[in-house]
Amino acid sequence: MGTLFNHLCAGLIAAFLLTFANVASAHTTVKTSMPEDGAVYATLPDTLQLNFGQPVRLASVKIRKIDGQAVDVEFERAKSAAKSFAVPAPILSDGRYVLRWTAMAKDGHVMKGEIAFAIKSAAD
Numbered sequence: 001m002g003t004l005f006n007h008l009c010a011g012l013i014a015a016f017l018l019t020f021a022n023v024a025s026a027h028t029t030v031k032t033s034m035p036e037d038g039a040v041y042a043t044l045p046d047t048l049q050l051n052f053g054q055p056v057r058l059a060s061v062k063i064r065k066i067d068g069q070a071v072d073v074e075f076e077r078a079k080s081a082a083k084s085f086a087v088p089a090p091i092l093s094d095g096r097y098v099l100r101w102t103a104m105a106k107d108g109h110v111m112k113g114e115i116a117f118a119i120k121s122a123a124d
């Protein structure tokens with residue numbers, strides 16, 4: 001569904017760019033985050049941060065180890081739109097991870113993204 005919505009919305013924006021300028025601006029992505037995409041950390045801070053360019057309703061945050069194991073994340077679906085979200089950080093062993101988020105834009109369309117990061121403790 002998310003992909004279909006994205007395609008429909010891309011078509012709308014292409015066809016009616018000027019008329020629907022405010023629809024286009026409802027779409028955003030993560031501007032800054034902890035963890036950062038591509039970064040390596042000895043440990044994570046107590047909270048993860050996702051900072052969007054526009055207010056969104058954060059719908060899901062999932063973390064998975066590259067070798068396939070999902071990690072429990074204490075995430076509660078956002079009740080109202082905001083630009084910044086803090087999520088309690090799970091304790092992670094050394095390895096490579098992908099954080100996947102989904103969020104709802106003001107126009108109701110679902111956006112999603114990934115942040116790849118790694119934990120490599122100094123002891124190694």
Ligand SMILES: [Cu+2]
Nearest residue numbers: 009105107109
């Ligand atoms: Cu849209």
